Amino acid sequence: MQKREKSFGIQMLSVQPDTKPKGCAGCNRKIKDRYLLKALDKYWHEDCLKCACCDCRLGEVGSTLYTKANLILCRRDYLRLFGVTGNCAACSKLIPAFEMVMRAKENVYHLDCFACQLCNQRFCVGDKFFLKNNMILCQTDYEEGLMKESYATHVR
Ligand SMILES: [Zn+2]
Numbered sequence: 001m002q003k004r005e006k007s008f009g010i011q012m013l014s015v016q017p018d019t020k021p022k023g024c025a026g027c028n029r030k031i032k033d034r035y036l037l038k039a040l041d042k043y044w045h046e047d048c049l050k051c052a053c054c055d056c057r058l059g060e061v062g063s064t065l066y067t068k069a070n071l072i073l074c075r076r077d078y079l080r081l082f083g084v085t086g087n088c089a090a091c092s093k094l095i096p097a098f099e100m101v102m103r104a105k106e107n108v109y110h111l112d113c114f115a116c117q118l119c120n121q122r123f124c125v126g127d128k129f130f131l132k133n134n135m136i137l138c139q140t141d142y143e144e145g146l147m148k149e150s151y152a153t154h155v156r
């Protein structure tokens with residue numbers, strides 16, 4: 001899987017006093033400050049290039065911005081909203097970062113996928129589950145599996 005992030009650089013430019021002021025893509029007013037930001041081929045007030053989520057000024061946060069669906073976001077929020085957590089260990093599809101997941105050891109699961117893989121029993125907080133050969137098992141199936149195994153090793 002290739003990781004493709006929609007990140008764009010931000011440049012800070014000093015405004016030459018003899019040039020015509022540029023319009024800000026954020027507030028549509030003319031930029032009369034000494035510095036302006038250039039990003040996405042547009043010009044911005046330092047205050048106007050902000051993350052749509054947390055309102056942080058993107059000109060200061062490491063000079064990269066991320067866009068998705070017309071939103072301008074800082075890296076943290078972009079990853080939180082649109083990054084991926086990993087692949088679900090049960091159905092092996094990608095899990096988007098904003099989705100709730102269940103974790104068991106290094107594995108992550110969709111909430112819907114986190115069930116006993118033999119009897120489909122769901123687990124609630126506090127329930128016991130077992131991981132065997134990377135399969136999630138409920139206590140009943142796990143113990144049944146153990147019994148069969150010990151049976152198999154004893155009866156010869
Ligand atoms: Zn502005």
Ligand SMILES: [Zn+2]
Nearest residue numbers: 051054074077
């Ligand atoms: Zn942000």
Ligand SMILES: [Zn+2]
Nearest residue numbers: 088091110113
């Ligand atoms: Zn899944």
Ligand SMILES: [Zn+2]
Nearest residue numbers: 116119138141
């Ligand atoms: Zn089960």
